[in-house]
Amino acid sequence: MIEFRQVSKRFKDTTVLKDITFDIEKGKLVVLIGLSGCGKTTTLKMINRLVKATSGTITINGEDISKKDKIKLRRNIGYVIQQTGLFPHMTIRENIEIIARAEKRPVEAISKRTAELLDMVGMDDSFLDRYPNELSGGQQQRVGVARAFALDPEIILMDEPFSALDPITRTSLQEELVSLQAKVKKTIVFVTHDMSEAIKIADMICIMDKGKIIQYDNPENILKNPTNDFVNEFVGKNRIWESPEYIRAKDIMIDDIVTCSSDLSLSRALDKMRTNKVNSLIVMDKKSKRMDGIVKPKLISKAKDRTISVENIMIKDFVSVGPEDSVVEILKVIEENNISEIPVIDDQGLLLGLVTQSTLITTLSEQYLEEEVE
Amino acid sequence: MNVFEYITTNLDQVMNLTKEHILLTTVAVGLAVLIGVPLGILISYFRKASDTVLGGANIVQAIPSMALLGLAIPLLGIGSLPAVVIVILYSLLPIIKNTYTGITSIDKDTLESAKAIGLTRVQILVKIRIPLALPIIMAGVRISSVTAVGLMTMAAFIGAGGLGFLIFSGISTTNNGQILAGAIPAAILALIVDYIFGLVEKLVTPVSIQSTGSNTKEMVIKSRKTQKVILGMVAALLVVMFVSNWVGSLDKADKTITIGGKDYTEQFVVVHLMSDMIEDRTDIKVNRKDNLGGTQVLFGATKSGDVDMYLEYTGTIYGDTLGYSPNSDMIEVYDVSKKELKEQFDIDLLKQFNFNNTYILAVRPETAKEYNLSTVSDLALVADRLTIGSSLEFLNREDGIIGLEKHYGFNFGSEVGINGANKYLAIDNSETDVTDAFSTDGLLKKFELVQLEDDKNFFPPYFAVPLMRSGLLDEYPEIEGVLNELGEVLTNEIMVELNYQVDELQKQPRQVANEFLKEQGLIN
Numbered sequence: 001m002i003e004f005r006q007v008s009k010r011f012k013d014t015t016v017l018k019d020i021t022f023d024i025e026k027g028k029l030v031v032l033i034g035l036s037g038c039g040k041t042t043t044l045k046m047i048n049r050l051v052k053a054t055s056g057t058i059t060i061n062g063e064d065i066s067k068k069d070k071i072k073l074r075r076n077i078g079y080v081i082q083q084t085g086l087f088p089h090m091t092i093r094e095n096i097e098i099i100a101r102a103e104k105r106p107v108e109a110i111s112k113r114t115a116e117l118l119d120m121v122g123m124d125d126s127f128l129d130r131y132p133n134e135l136s137g138g139q140q141q142r143v144g145v146a147r148a149f150a151l152d153p154e155i156i157l158m159d160e161p162f163s164a165l166d167p168i169t170r171t172s173l174q175e176e177l178v179s180l181q182a183k184v185k186k187t188i189v190f191v192t193h194d195m196s197e198a199i200k201i202a203d204m205i206c207i208m209d210k211g212k213i214i215q216y217d218n219p220e221n222i223l224k225n226p227t228n229d230f231v232n233e234f235v236g237k238n239r240i241w242e243s244p245e246y247i248r249a250k251d252i253m254i255d256d257i258v259t260c261s262s263d264l265s266l267s268r269a270l271d272k273m274r275t276n277k278v279n280s281l282i283v284m285d286k287k288s289k290r291m292d293g294i295v296k297p298k299l300i301s302k303a304k305d306r307t308i309s310v311e312n313i314m315i316k317d318f319v320s321v322g323p324e325d326s327v328v329e330i331l332k333v334i335e336e337n338n339i340s341e342i343p344v345i346d347d348q349g350l351l352l353g354l355v356t357q358s359t360l361i362t363t364l365s366e367q368y369l370e371e372e373v374e
Numbered sequence: 375m376n377v378f379e380y381i382t383t384n385l386d387q388v389m390n391l392t393k394e395h396i397l398l399t400t401v402a403v404g405l406a407v408l409i410g411v412p413l414g415i416l417i418s419y420f421r422k423a424s425d426t427v428l429g430g431a432n433i434v435q436a437i438p439s440m441a442l443l444g445l446a447i448p449l450l451g452i453g454s455l456p457a458v459v460i461v462i463l464y465s466l467l468p469i470i471k472n473t474y475t476g477i478t479s480i481d482k483d484t485l486e487s488a489k490a491i492g493l494t495r496v497q498i499l500v501k502i503r504i505p506l507a508l509p510i511i512m513a514g515v516r517i518s519s520v521t522a523v524g525l526m527t528m529a530a531f532i533g534a535g536g537l538g539f540l541i542f543s544g545i546s547t548t549n550n551g552q553i554l555a556g557a558i559p560a561a562i563l564a565l566i567v568d569y570i571f572g573l574v575e576k577l578v579t580p581v582s583i584q585s586t587g588s589n590t591k592e593m594v595i596k597s598r599k600t601q602k603v604i605l606g607m608v609a610a611l612l613v614v615m616f617v618s619n620w621v622g623s624l625d626k627a628d629k630t631i632t633i634g635g636k637d638y639t640e641q642f643v644v645v646h647l648m649s650d651m652i653e654d655r656t657d658i659k660v661n662r663k664d665n666l667g668g669t670q671v672l673f674g675a676t677k678s679g680d681v682d683m684y685l686e687y688t689g690t691i692y693g694d695t696l697g698y699s700p701n702s703d704m705i706e707v708y709d710v711s712k713k714e715l716k717e718q719f720d721i722d723l724l725k726q727f728n729f730n731n732t733y734i735l736a737v738r739p740e741t742a743k744e745y746n747l748s749t750v751s752d753l754a755l756v757a758d759r760l761t762i763g764s765s766l767e768f769l770n771r772e773d774g775i776i777g778l779e780k781h782y783g784f785n786f787g788s789e790v791g792i793n794g795a796n797k798y799l800a801i802d803n804s805e806t807d808v809t810d811a812f813s814t815d816g817l818l819k820k821f822e823l824v825q826l827e828d829d830k831n832f833f834p835p836y837f838a839v840p841l842m843r844s845g846l847l848d849e850y851p852e853i854e855g856v857l858n859e860l861g862e863v864l865t866n867e868i869m870v871e872l873n874y875q876v877d878e879l880q881k882q883p884r885q886v887a888n889e890f891l892k893e894q895g896l897i898n
Binding site for chain 2: 045071074078079089102132148
């Protein structure tokens with residue numbers, strides 16, 4: 001929907017942006033992030049032409065924005081900044097309605113819309129006649145968001161809207177933004193310097209440094225596959241623990257599993273476990289690579305005749321997880337079923353690996369161990 | 375005469391002058407706002423011009439107001455126009471500066487978000503910049519207005535009236551009551567203006583910015599109602615004043631002439647003497663503009679037609695206006711003056727009056743006794759030990775000190791320039807030893823000074839003579855006879871007496887003139 005093509009920006013002799021090219025898809029929340037001076041705010045302000053590109057083109061829905069009427073363009077793009085963006089001498093109603101009135105929309109329609117907007121941001125109409133300085137920072141920011149939505153624009157730009165708020169208010173506004181976005185599906189470009197905020201709200205994260213895009217990807221890939229040390233450093237090593245849902249079964253499972261065929265005798269199976277120092281054997285069909293069941297030492301010790309094959313005693317209705325299931329879900333499954341190992345099986349039924357109690361402990365303890373090293 | 379006495383006996387005059395003062399100030403401040411605010415806004419958009427404009431306004435502010443007034447007369451004449459123009463010039467700086475500061479000091483984020491949500495430049499100016507800058511702009515207007523009230527007292531100097539009239543007249547006649555009758559209402563007016571603009575300043579400050587701390591929004595909104603009522607009443611009062619002034623100006627007779635007068639006692643009296651005579655004997659109405667300053671102002675005003683006539687002195691015309699060296703031949707002085715004024719300026723002189731208001735030098739009786747002084751020649755022997763306190767005009771004239779010192783061959787020990795009645799106070803307090811005086815000056819009698827005889831005939835004749843703009847005699851030929859009759863009656867002795875009544879007895883010049891004319895049977 002918004003396309004940057006070789007966009008550069010120079011202020012006198014400093015180059016702020018160097019040949020930026022990237023696309024923002026319709027309905028996505030894209031976060032521009034980086035250290036101060038990286039060009040993220042400049043990039044944002046180019047979209048509504050608060051900043052003019054030195055070279056390159058920016059298009060919205062295929063139209064070059066430099067050829068559009070500036071005022072019209074801006075009225076179709078919502079804009080939210082820190083709380084100073086509200087006009088201090090106007091009431092909340094006047095602040096929200098200013099553009100609709102400038103557009104000479106019918107008065108009744110404007111009032112109706114204002115009520116809807118306040119409702120949308122979780123405020124009631126008792127605020128209408130108050131002034132911004134009578135509101136808390138969080139409330140002011142809600143009004144700022146409401147104003148950005150006033151003309152129902154397709155695109156909304158947010159320049160560090162929550163950074164001046166206290167952590168509790170910030171968190172709740174972030175959550176509300178996510179749920180609001182789920183409903184309205186606007187194309188939102190959001191600038192922040194806070195990585196955890198980015199991970200919490202973004203569909204796509206664009207990491208910038210010194211006027212260039214370093215990595216543009218979804219949060220999970222940014223966390224797991226940083227393209228270089230800069231991103232790695234910037235994201236922070238333990239960042240993944242803020243979003244454990246991104247730690248998936250396939251990332252932590254053991255794939256050299258000790259298996260046996262269903263016709264192995266119990267005594268041999270016991271031997272195999274001993275020699276491999278494992279607590280269970282996966283019974284697998286060698287041809288189809290499908291898992292048939294699982295055998296545990298306890299089951300074998302109960303059996304009187306140890307010459308029979310494992311087929312007779314193995315657990316056949318075992319619990320399994322998919323490779324994309326997260327560590328959170330795995331822990332839940334383990335707790336619910338009171339088991340110590342879970343096989344990871346893909347949707348074709350093929351066995352991929354095994355998550356055991358010890359792998360979980362190793363994984364979960366990583367965050368603390370690394371912290372100590374630092 | 376104390377101030378309360380003065381005000382109670384001259385209530386009408388004080389009220390009228392106060393009204394005049396208010397109207398002049400209102401017009402001047404109003405126009406200054408209309409010019410200054412747009413200019414301030416303009417330079418906030420063209421930053422390059424801001425230094426030039428603010429610098430210019432600063433320079434105007436730095437010029438002494440009296441000098442600016444003097445410079446304005448040749449261009450704008452006398453009366454309300456130059457007074458208003460000069461007060462506007464002085465009021466501009468705070469208005470322009472505050473507007474500029476207000477408009478340019480608005481929070482950058484606020485402006486950026488206004489731009490970003492798609493307001494046009496004009497909308498940003500009207501809806502964001504001006505409302506947010508208004509308190510600062512009004513603070514500038516407030517400063518200007520209070521200054522303007524004080525500055526407007528100068529208007530009297532060029533015949534625009536206002537409370538300055540009382541102040542200047544009072545200084546000329548050493549009438550402290552009269553000075554205070556002008557100064558006190560002017561001061562009160564300034565305080566009222568300050569209060570009113572204080573209210574306006576509060577009203578234009580957004581409720582949100584005003585309501586801080588213990589001042590809740592409800593309190594602010596409540597006090598706003600009272601403030602609005604007060605301002606409404608002030609506005610209504612101003613409207614009434616303007617309308618009544620306008621209506622008043624409508625029923626002026628069309629046969630009206632303006633008689634001007636200089637800024638000292640004798641001139642105050644003769645303006646009324648001439649006016650009363652003319653109004654009594656003819657159907658002409660006279661607009662009396664006394665206290666207009668010196669010769670330059672009046673002569674300029676007569677040339678331009680702002681003043682129809684005034685009483686001049688032959689020596690002044692001859693030496694000052696025409697630039698001849700002093701001449702003691704009274705007939706030659708008059709003939710040359712009459713002929714050349716007509717030729718050069720198309721200005722008419724009537725017959726000379728009977729009194730000769732020439733310069734004389736005077737000393738305290740003790741000084742006269744100590745040095746045995748009775749003539750200027752006696753003075754010449756001891757002058758280097760004495761200080762002369764004389765009017766600025768006399769200090770700088772060829773027929774004043776400069777010529778006198780040459781003629782008699784001496785120099786004063788030191789010279790001090792003091793205008794008006796203050797030079798009498800200075801000699802009375804022994805701060806000076808010698809003073810110049812006019813031979814008809816009532817203050818000579820009041821301070822009992824000894825006149826020194828001009829034994830070597832240095833001082834030229836200064837016979838009073840009516841001076842008229844071109845064409846006045848053609849329009850109103852009847853004036854000539856009336857004034858000739860008056861001129862016959864007025865001798866030096868009579869003028870000293872009349873001046874004395876004003877200066878010493880502190881009577882109103884108009885009353886003195888009127889009583890005298892009635893006593894003499896010249897008018898009914």
